[in-house]
Amino acid sequence: MKNPLISGFSIRSPWFKDNEIINKEKEDVVMVLCRTADEQLEVFLQEQGEETSFHRVAQQKVKCGFGLQGVCCKLCTNGPCRITPDSPCGVCGATADTIVARNFLRTVAAGSACYLHVVENAARELQALARNGDEIRSEATLQRLVEMMGIEEKDPHQQALLVSEKVLEDLYRPREEKMELVKRLSYSPRYHLWEKLNILPGGAKAEVFDALVKSSTNLNSDPQDMLLHVLNLGISTGIYGLTLTNLLNDVIIGEPSIYSAKTGFRVVDPDYINILVTGHQHALFRDLQDQMAQEETVKLAKKAGAKGFCLVGSTCVGQDMEIRKGSTEKVGEVYCGHTGNNFTSEPLLQTGAIDLIASEFNCTLPGLERLSETYQIKMVYLDDVAKKATAEKPEDHSEDILKRALESYQERRGQVKISIPQEHGNPSALTGITETSLKKFLGDTYQPILDLITSGKIRGIAGVVGCSNLTTEGHDVFTVKLTKELIKKNILVLTAGCTSGGLANVGLTNPEAAREAGENLQTICRELGIPPVLNFGPCLSIGRLELVVKELAEALDVDLPALPVVLSAPQWLEEQALADGAFALALGLTIHLAQPPFILGGKTVTQVLTKELKNLTGGRVLVEGDVKKAAQALALELETKRDGLGI
Amino acid sequence: MKRIFIDYQKCQGCRNCVLACMVEKTEGVSNLWEIDLSHPETESRNYVSPRDRFTTVPLICRHCDEPECANNCISGAMKKDSLSGLVKHDSNPCVGCCICVLSCPYGVLRPSVKEEEGVLKCDLCADKETPACVSSCTTKALSLEEVEVS
Numbered sequence: 001m002k003n004p005l006i007s008g009f010s011i012r013s014p015w016f017k018d019n020e021i022i023n024k025e026k027e028d029v030v031m032v033l034c035r036t037a038d039e040q041l042e043v044f045l046q047e048q049g050e051e052t053s054f055h056r057v058a059q060q061k062v063k064c065g066f067g068l069q070g071v072c073c074k075l076c077t078n079g080p081c082r083i084t085p086d087s088p089c090g091v092c093g094a095t096a097d098t099i100v101a102r103n104f105l106r107t108v109a110a111g112s113a114c115y116l117h118v119v120e121n122a123a124r125e126l127q128a129l130a131r132n133g134d135e136i137r138s139e140a141t142l143q144r145l146v147e148m149m150g151i152e153e154k155d156p157h158q159q160a161l162l163v164s165e166k167v168l169e170d171l172y173r174p175r176e177e178k179m180e181l182v183k184r185l186s187y188s189p190r191y192h193l194w195e196k197l198n199i200l201p202g203g204a205k206a207e208v209f210d211a212l213v214k215s216s217t218n219l220n221s222d223p224q225d226m227l228l229h230v231l232n233l234g235i236s237t238g239i240y241g242l243t244l245t246n247l248l249n250d251v252i253i254g255e256p257s258i259y260s261a262k263t264g265f266r267v268v269d270p271d272y273i274n275i276l277v278t279g280h281q282h283a284l285f286r287d288l289q290d291q292m293a294q295e296e297t298v299k300l301a302k303k304a305g306a307k308g309f310c311l312v313g314s315t316c317v318g319q320d321m322e323i324r325k326g327s328t329e330k331v332g333e334v335y336c337g338h339t340g341n342n343f344t345s346e347p348l349l350q351t352g353a354i355d356l357i358a359s360e361f362n363c364t365l366p367g368l369e370r371l372s373e374t375y376q377i378k379m380v381y382l383d384d385v386a387k388k389a390t391a392e393k394p395e396d397h398s399e400d401i402l403k404r405a406l407e408s409y410q411e412r413r414g415q416v417k418i419s420i421p422q423e424h425g426n427p428s429a430l431t432g433i434t435e436t437s438l439k440k441f442l443g444d445t446y447q448p449i450l451d452l453i454t455s456g457k458i459r460g461i462a463g464v465v466g467c468s469n470l471t472t473e474g475h476d477v478f479t480v481k482l483t484k485e486l487i488k489k490n491i492l493v494l495t496a497g498c499t500s501g502g503l504a505n506v507g508l509t510n511p512e513a514a515r516e517a518g519e520n521l522q523t524i525c526r527e528l529g530i531p532p533v534l535n536f537g538p539c540l541s542i543g544r545l546e547l548v549v550k551e552l553a554e555a556l557d558v559d560l561p562a563l564p565v566v567l568s569a570p571q572w573l574e575e576q577a578l579a580d581g582a583f584a585l586a587l588g589l590t591i592h593l594a595q596p597p598f599i600l601g602g603k604t605v606t607q608v609l610t611k612e613l614k615n616l617t618g619g620r621v622l623v624e625g626d627v628k629k630a631a632q633a634l635a636l637e638l639e640t641k642r643d644g645l646g647i
Numbered sequence: 648m649k650r651i652f653i654d655y656q657k658c659q660g661c662r663n664c665v666l667a668c669m670v671e672k673t674e675g676v677s678n679l680w681e682i683d684l685s686h687p688e689t690e691s692r693n694y695v696s697p698r699d700r701f702t703t704v705p706l707i708c709r710h711c712d713e714p715e716c717a718n719n720c721i722s723g724a725m726k727k728d729s730l731s732g733l734v735k736h737d738s739n740p741c742v743g744c745c746i747c748v749l750s751c752p753y754g755v756l757r758p759s760v761k762e763e764e765g766v767l768k769c770d771l772c773a774d775k776e777t778p779a780c781v782s783s784c785t786t787k788a789l790s791l792e793e794v795e796v797s
Binding site for chain 1: 665
């Protein structure tokens with residue numbers, strides 16, 4: 001029997017049969033790769049031949065149906081139990097919905113924990129900065145935070161200290177104490193709704209903790225209660241993990257500004273000692289960036305025959321560096337640019353030009369380990385949550401990292417072939433867009449965007465966000481196709497996360513990409529000199545998109561679900577993405593996913609998330625695995641919202 | 648003819664073969680996302696059973712050289728095709744007596760919950776080069792080999 005809840009939708013098989021390319025025969029082994037939207041990368045991968053995720057996806061193409069539908073439970077020794085028509089309950093009596101809800105809550109809790117870890121570290125860095133009286137690199141952002149939090153202190157370092165402490169206090173509160181900043185940082189109609197629904201979060205870490213308790217063996221078995229807990233986690237993930245992390249990082253590192261950047265492998269200069277960064281925690285690189293820019297450090301590199309030390313951007317932290325490069329000398333001098341998203345990191349090592357990998361968070365693929373051995377690249381970790389098997393802990397944060405990079409450069413150069421595809425990436429991608437830089441660009445007001453939306457020249461805004469994966473038609477394939485469809489329909493696309501790395505590398509964030517847009521959007525882009533896809537940088541910046549949306553709603557004096565705004569995380573990959581998604585649902589936005597989040601085996605859970613939630617928060621999950629149908633559904637959603645507003 | 652071979656020592660009991668069969672034989676369904684795992688009409692033609700304390704074994708129609716199911720069929724619904732070697736079931740003449748189910752020495756045949764279908768019978772995925780159960784087997788406990796038809 002076909003699942004009645006998905007009738008009318010297309011969900012693609014996770015077997016990617018149509019999307020594989022057979023590589024030339026190499027040493028009698030036929031290599032099968034999955035496709036990527038990045039043509040230059042595809043050519044490069046075929047030339048190199050070493051195994052990467054692009055190859056392993058073929059070895060893993062047979063999927064487990066119980067896993068896909070979320071109906072496998074291994075919470076006790078009576079299991080693993082799996083739901084089939086002959087065995088509709090686990091040994092304990094857990095129904096499909098209970099099993100699905102427990103698995104889903106655990107996943108969201110893990111994703112939420114990841115983002116909370118990031119904001120916790122950023123707050124700690126700010127706390128140390130304030131205590132040491134170190135330089136504050138964005139007074140303006142600090143003042144915004146001070147205002148948001150209602151801090152009355154006048155001394156900037158005291159202000160920074162109080163900001164960091166307020167964040168940490170909220171994170172560490174017990175579950176029965178509500179987090180204080182939620183009220184100040186959220187849009188007031190939303191806050192009241194969350195209060196009414198009883199989903200205002202207590203201490204964020206305690207909420208994650210009890211989500212694990214709830215979903216453990218023979219504890220909570222009520223799918224609806226667990227789904228409400230998911231929304232609760234979404235609120236703390238979004239406000240703290242996303243929004244506040246960005247702002248704290250701006251104070252620590254500097255505020256982003258709009259500029260035109262080079263992206264892709266072309267940014268890598270083999271004449272430098274190259275340090276590849278992977279993760280999500282820009283705050284942890286402040287000291288390293290500062291040290292790298294110092295004259296003595298440059299001299300050290302020159303003595304070894306290099307021009308200097310250079311940070312090579314990859315994954316979201318690379319994008320954090322990219323958006324802040326334009327306005328921050330210290331980043332600008334020592335950072336060459338962003339090479340690409342999560343799955344681009346493995347092929348990057350194959351250029352031979354990377355001397356050291358410094359990881360501090362995901363997306364640090366385990367596959368980097370084997371390649372780092374092949375290419376003799378040393379690995380260090382700045383945070384043990386991203387400890388790789390082959391990585392070592394630097395003794396002193398920055399000096400030791402530089403020493404290791406230098407040693408690695410001296411040992412490996414000359415032994416490893418360097419081949420950088422000079423055409424890879426984008427010569428002029430517009431970047432550095434944030435809630436403040438965009439507003440400034442528009443003349444210190446969002447009115448121009450509001451006018452374009454209300455006049456109908458722009459039909460609405462779609463946030464194409466989140467990760468890249470290799471199974472939704474291949475690396476970035478669905479994301480790129482969907483984005484092209486949306487801009488053709490005169491929908492302005494804002495992007496944040498690995499999606500933006502992918503969209504930048506295929507040229508959609510260049511002003512010239514206007515030619516791919518519908519007539520109205522094309523004219524607007526040409527007049528303003530902007531691309532039809534605005535790059536907000538890392539996934540953390542999904543929090544910045546929310547700030548933009550909040551301001552638009554305030555200007556129109558409506559609640560968020562009324563706005564012609566939709567989200568899509570077409571190629572969502574991981575637990576963090578689902579925690580982001582939970583925030584979107586709490587905000588009342590429709591979020592599209594091309595692959596369902598392992599819930600289809602639970603009918604109540606599926607029904608609530610895809611339909612009934614709309615009556616609670618205004619948000620819902622829209623699952624559609626066909627690009628054209630997805631673009632149509634999102635456009636229809638925008639039109640319905642326009643009708644609701646009478647525009 | 649082609650016949651499925653089972654290396655039971657490789658079977659981990661994951662039941663991928665069972666779900667692959669459900670996908671293949673459920674109307675309107677093209678992948679694992681779409682099958683309704685709670686509905687009795689989602690049926691497979693193969694099963695995974697415990698073999699002993701430590702091992703499991705996939706049970707799949709052998710398309711026997713001497714098929715007891717066909718030999719005992721009273722309506723002529725179950726027949727061995729002399730050309731392809733396949734034991735085929737035709738639901739039209741089937742009267743639903745289930746003699747075939749009782750006769751199968753491997754316990755593979757089961758009646759369908761859908762009366763009009765009669766019995767759930769493997770056709771070796773006649774329209775595919777490799778049967779769905781074989782291509783979905785992660786441990787290669789199932790393989791397809793060419794054998795002489797006796």
